Amino acid sequence: MPEAILSLAGVHTHLGQHHILQGVSLEAARGRATVLLGRNGAGKSTTLRTVMGLTPASAGSVVFDGRAIEKARPYAVARAGVGFVPEDQAVLRGLTVEENFRLAMLQESPEAWAKLDTIFELFADLKKFWRAKAGVLSGGQKQMLAIARAFVGDHKLLLIDEPSKGLAPIVVDHLIASLNQLKQHTTIILVEQNFHLASQVGSDYFILDDGRVVHSGLMKALVDDEGLKQSSA
């Protein structure tokens, strides 16, 4: 087992009165793609948000790249090298597509701009709407923008929450290809309901239920195990 870039141990998260995460422990291996699966409301998004520091953990530890980050504020987590694509197409509607990308580059270096070419190959629509306000994009295009925005940054770890939501099947196939390409130089944690995408991209999986990890293992094993797959969907 390769070394873990992110490890959660006994993480509890409260939102107001509600005890959402009740002791989540999981590890994401460096250079691999880890998939979080589970019912709606199982706590997958909350796990990602807790790592980001958006919903801070009330107990437990989060270690990223050898650093404890459970107390860190979101911007510090981001600066440490964690990229985040939230669930609900969090593009900035008042900004143009171009400005959305500029915002995503902490340093506007030539390399970052160079990455845009590959992004345009993947998502041609974004080039078409380059100077348009992101608010006028369709739902799927916004989703593309939200994902593509994470690609231009220089992240050691990318947290992606349900990227396939609202995308046409053909685009999902593109997405699978690009995520697999991305896997070459970045570690990915993916929350995904689309099992096809999850199985094509993921190497390891964790299944969450009621704020706890109930199952984990290699993706390959899960693909072969029909019964477990049913229960996780």
Place this chain on the structure above:
Amino acid sequence: MDVLNLAHGAFFAWGAYAGFAVLNALNGLGWVETGTLGQGILSVLLALLAALAIGGVLGLFLERVIIQRVYGDHLKQILITMGASMVLAEVIKVLWSPNNQTVLVPLSFTGSYDVMDVVINKFRVVAIVVGLAVYAGVMAVMQKTKLGIIIRAGVENREVVQTLGYNINRIFTGVFMAGAALAAVGGSMWGIFREQITPAMGDENLIFALIVVIIGGMGSVTGSFLGACMVGLAFNYVAYLVPKLALGANILIMVIILLIKPWGLMGREQ
């Protein structure tokens, strides 16, 4: 910034008093009423600088201590900045006095230019130039720079901007300070221009600012600029004809604009 700050008028008044205090102190050195042109310019610059500083400090304090606790809660923002504005105006009365004060102004700044028989007050020219410069500066920063992008993005969605690696709290504190400092500089210029300041000047000018923003549409600098022009022109014109109705004329304009465009001239529906 999506924060409604009713304490802006108080920053304005504080700037005026800071400038007033500096000019008073410099007059002790003989710089202001009797000084040379250079000393006059320098003392006005120092007064504006003091206003800038006091505005920045007050803005920092208010943002950190009070406003940061109520981000996202418009109701509380309005309630609390209203209280803060009251307290700041009262502190002025304690530190100086509740009564009017006369601002000492360097001789070189009083008087007027005479351009082809049109008499133009000198300080008015300075004020217009500074005003235009500030407008152009704010527009340029907001539209062209990375900082402008971050600020506009932060207004829309703080959380996303944070996850992209920007410390939006600190940036917003800075923006708030800048706004407060600008208001204070405006206040000290107003004081020098009018040669008279009162603790209530903040409230009076806040009303103008509010009318300007309502007419222009919230969140639009250009709209505010348009609004300011309309309000200023109407005020002066009516003040010339029927002095007592000047403010009424502005309220009337506001009512008419709201009838036609409920969101203000440049405001967008949200």
Place this chain on the structure above:
Amino acid sequence: MTGQAPTPVQMERQRQRARRYTRPGFLIQLALLACLVAGPMLMPSFRVMDLVAKIMIFAVAVASFDIILGYTGIISFAHGMFFGLGAYSVALICHYSQPVQYHHLLLAGLLAALISAVVAVVISALSLRVKAIFFAMVTLAVAEFCHILGYQWSSLTKGEDGVSFKLPGVFNADWSGGSLWGTQINGRLLVYYLILVVAVLLFVGLVRFVRSPVGRVLKAIRDNEQRATALGYRVFRYRVLSTVFGSLVSSLCGALFAMWLSYVNPDTVLGTPLMLNILLMVIIGGLGTVYGGILGAAFIKIAETWLPDLQKLALSLWPKVEFMQRLAERWILLFGILYILSVLFFPKGVVGTLRDRAEVRRLRRLGRP
């Protein structure tokens, strides 16, 4: 429903109805009312009567503000202005009608109601469609305009000097009707009772309003505007209705206030300190409670009567220090700080906090852990 067994909800309602006259809340109200009625007889001190009359007036004004702020979630900075409109209606009509008669008072009351209703409808129709913030800004601008108008329209309002006037007949301060059980019956006392009657009526009206179906819709709108819209309520109309109702009551309070003082000037009935006072009272009493108005008004008004004594104390302690003297004069500063602190740390106010406690206790009694 005839012939059917009552549902559990109906049974609970009936049980509450039966207990209506023995609830502690009701008994407290009764006792309070008795004190207000008997007070002037038992304690013939003008200072106390003055204080109580002002508390009654402000309790209603604050409760009516609570309808707008606490129940509808709108900030109106014009509440003080409406108060002033009512006060000036009475003052100007009584001042300019010679000789002043009873029907002039009635007329003034009607005028106050009419003007404030019209102004409130215009303001809210213009700005309530947009965000709540807009309404706050517009009301602030209009209120400040009225304040300045009070100063500058001196041919009518006598500007800074204010308007003093005489009340008609038995309400006139000079009128005296002998004594009853050792209490002087005079114009002041009768005005006190007039205020008592009107204030109680208005307060009952406010309480009825928030318990009416309209009041429930307002709460629904405050808590979730979208849901209320989706349920088919015309949010805008309800907001206008509540703003107009609250403002109208405020102007009647202003009318009472003017009658009590027989004098008005722009600063006391139109200025920002008045508005700040109302805000402070509503925050201290508790938003969205109506009854909080009584506590808030009592607290602030009592504090105001005691502050001059405190000032004297401060002056005697530091007789030479000019700075301390100025500080002691600025009691608004103290109120302002108190106000900010209570918005930050005590947002539910006294009544709101007490109600929360009672709710927790009730839940516990019901056997929840």
